[in-house]
Amino acid sequence: MTELGPIAWPPAPIRTERLVLREPEARDRATFIELLASPEVHTYLGGPRTRDELERKMPEAPERWPGSFVVDLDGSMIGQVLLRRATGHGRRAAAGKAELGYLFLPRAWGFGYAAEACAAALGWLGGALPGEPVVLATQTANVGSMRLAAKLGFTEVERFEAWGAEQWLGMRSPAAPSD
Secondary structure, eight states: OOOOOOOOOOOOOOEOSSEEEOOOOOOGHHHHHHHHHHHTTTTTTOOOOOHHHHHHHSOSSSOOOTTEEEEEEEEEEEEEEEEEEEOTTTTTGGSSSEEEEEEEEEGTTSHHHHHHHHHHHHHHHHHHSSOOOOEEETTTTTEEEEEEEHTOOOEEEEEEETEEEEEEEEOOOOOOOOO
């Protein structure tokens, strides 16, 4: 994936009822490592990276780039929302479109944080790039992500194979509901 394009970055922190979406900071490094090394988080993403590898390779201050939001709850990172330009890679319908991705710590699952954060990020994107369609890919076996995709207004465009499993690609038109 590549950057979204000519957008003002970083935006002011995006505040929702319970969360703040903000740029990554040095204090988030340990949580990024926890997130990327979590077997639970990466069950449907091809498996986690090793903590040793992450400790060696991750810079002291996590990389900042347009479309990368830390999801902050009460002053601590609980996840990440990503908006990047999709390259396609076997998903022709995705090529060139904005793609939504997200990762949340298992202890933050089940509270609606992903829906709240993703809706806020999609709202920001709608203001930054009006009329931009957005795609989302997830494994069909990932029931929680399939449910979230529907809640955010994504509808199926295609299915494809990746990481040895069936994947689902959905698209959200700019007019889709985000609640």
